[in-house]
Amino acid sequence: MRRARTAVAAVAVLALAGCTADDDGGPATTPSSTSAPSFAAGAEGAGDPYFPTYGNGGYDVGGYDLKVRYDPAGGELRGTATITATATQALSRFNLDLAHLAASKVTVDGRAATSRADGNELVVTPAAGLADGAAFTVVVEYGGRPQALNNETLGVGGWLRTKDGAFALGQPESASTWFPVNDHPSDKATFSLAITVPDGVQAIGNGVPGARRTVAGWTTWTWRERNPLASYLAFVVIGHYRVKVGTHDGKPMITAIPESLPANGNAARALGRTGEIVDYLATQFGPYPFDASGGVVLDDDRVGYALETQSRPVYGNTFFRGQANATVVAHELAHQWFGDSVSLRRWQDIWLNEGFATYGEWLWQEHQGERTVQESFDRAYASFDWTVPTGDPGVDNLFGDAVYLRGAMTVQALRHAIGDDAFFALLKSWPAEHRDGNVTTEDFIAAAEKASGRDLGDFFEAWLFGDRKPTY
Known part of the structure; x- marks a missing residue:
C-alpha cells in the first residue's frame, strides 16, 4: 500500500x-x-x-x-x-x-x-x-x-x-x-x-x-x-x-x-x-x-x-x-514480489512488504536519473523519529513511516553492511525461494545471514527494533 x-x-x-x-x-x-x-x-x-x-x-x-x-x-x-x-x-x-x-x-x-x-x-x-x-x-x-x-x-x-x-x-x-x-x-x-x-x-x-x-x-x-x-x-x-x-x-x-x-x-x-x-x-x-x-x-x-x-x-x-x-x-x-508473491505470516512483519516496496521506489528513481538510492536514504536518515520499532511497530503504526521509510533504510543499510554482490543476490533469491509462500522477519534475517555468511543479529536489532538512531 x-x-x-x-x-x-x-x-x-x-x-x-x-x-x-x-x-x-x-x-x-x-x-x-x-x-x-x-x-x-x-x-x-x-x-x-x-x-x-x-x-x-x-x-x-x-x-x-x-x-x-x-x-x-x-x-x-x-x-x-x-x-x-x-x-x-x-x-x-x-x-x-x-x-x-x-x-x-x-x-x-x-x-x-x-x-x-x-x-x-x-x-x-x-x-x-x-x-x-x-x-x-x-x-x-x-x-x-x-x-x-x-x-x-x-x-x-x-x-x-x-x-x-x-x-x-x-x-x-x-x-x-x-x-x-x-x-x-x-x-x-x-x-x-x-x-x-x-x-x-x-x-x-x-x-x-x-x-x-x-x-x-x-x-x-x-x-x-x-x-x-x-x-x-x-x-x-x-x-x-x-x-x-x-x-x-x-x-x-x-x-x-x-x-x-x-x-x-x-x-x-x-x-x-x-x-x-x-x-x-x-x-x-x-x-x-x-x-x-x-x-x-x-x-x-x-x-x-x-x-x-x-x-x-x-x-x-x-x-x-x-x-x-x-x-x-x-x-x-x-509489491508483486514483496508482499504478494512472498506474503506475511503475521501483520507485525509488514516492513517486509512496505520497506522493500519503498526501496523499489528508490531504485526506480535512481534508474530514472531523479536521485540515487543513497540520496533517498540520506533524506530519510537525517531527520527521522527512531522511537517506533520497524520490526514490531504496533497496530497504530502499521502504515507509518517506521514501516515504510525506516524499513527501506534498513534495506539500504543491509546493502552497505554486506556489500552489493551479496545484497543483490539476496534481492533475487528471497522472492525466488519463498515464491507463493508466507514469511516472517526471522526468516529474512536467516536468509540475509546465509547470503552474507555473517551473524547479523546486532545489525537487525539496531535497525529493526532499537529506539535510537543506528550508526550507518
Whole structure:
C-alpha cells in the first residue's frame, strides 16, 4: 500500500472489524453423526498477535471459486462461493468470515450443513466431522447489500458503493465484505471470479481474463488468479471504465481508467509505463511472479491510497492530480514480489512488504536519473523519529513511516553492511525461494545471514527494533 501525502490520506488506511466469539465461548459439541471425542471446533481467529480474531483456524483453503451477480441500481449482491480446503485438525465445525451478508444455503462435500451468523463470522457445522488432513469442499449461497466495515484505528474499507457500480478494496482485511473467506494473509489460496453486471458496465478483477458472455442485458466477466493470494489482495472494481487489454512479455496486461478521467491524462500515462517498470524491477528482483499485470485507477475521493492487489494494483486518482506519477506505480509493482508473491505470516512483519516496496521506489528513481538510492536514504536518515520499532511497530503504526521509510533504510543499510554482490543476490533469491509462500522477519534475517555468511543479529536489532538512531 502507498498512501497519498494529501488531506485525502486521512481515509487511506483500511481495515475490517474483528470477529466476535461464539455465544458460549467454549468448544463445539461433536455432531451427532460423529462419535470421536477428538473432533473440535476450529479456532475463531488465525491467532495473529495484532489481530487475534482475524481469519480462522482448523483448515487451510486451497482455492476460492466465486460466481457473483451485482446490481448497481439497487446495490444488491448475490453469490455462490465454492471453497476447497483441507482440515488441519479433526473438525466438528469451522468459521468463515462474512460481514453484512447472509448465507441462505451451505453444503460441505455435497451434504447440507447447518450455519449461523455470529457477528461478522459464518459458523458452519457439517453433517459429519472432518478428519485431520481431509480435503473438503464448502459451497455457500449468500447475498444482501454489501457494506464497508469500520475500525477506529485503521479506518474504513471493504465494499464501497459508487454512483455507477462499486469497488471492494482494503488492508489488512476487505474480502469478507463480499464473499465468505478465511480473511488472513497466512492462508493464501487461488482465486477465480465470474461476476455478472448490467451490460455496458465493466467489472475488473485479479489475474488472467477469461471469456465474456452477455445474456438478456447482463454481462459476465471472468478472472482467474492461479497463484495463491492473500485474501486482502483480492479485489473487484465495477463501473464505467476504459479497459485496455494488451500483452507484455507474452502475458495479459489489462489497465482500466474511469470514463470520468481523460483518456490520455496523467493516470493513463502513468499506467502506460507498467510494462517498462516491471521489466526494470525484474532486473533487480528476478522474473515477474504472475501470469498477468496491469493496473486500475479509481476516481473516488474516498481512496487516498494505492494498493498492491495481486497482478493488478489499484490506484486512487490522488496520485495523478497534476502529474503522471510513475513512482507510485513502481511502489505497487515492487509489491508483486514483496508482499504478494512472498506474503506475511503475521501483520507485525509488514516492513517486509512496505520497506522493500519503498526501496523499489528508490531504485526506480535512481534508474530514472531523479536521485540515487543513497540520496533517498540520506533524506530519510537525517531527520527521522527512531522511537517506533520497524520490526514490531504496533497496530497504530502499521502504515507509518517506521514501516515504510525506516524499513527501506534498513534495506539500504543491509546493502552497505554486506556489500552489493551479496545484497543483490539476496534481492533475487528471497522472492525466488519463498515464491507463493508466507514469511516472517526471522526468516529474512536467516536468509540475509546465509547470503552474507555473517551473524547479523546486532545489525537487525539496531535497525529493526532499537529506539535510537543506528550508526550507518
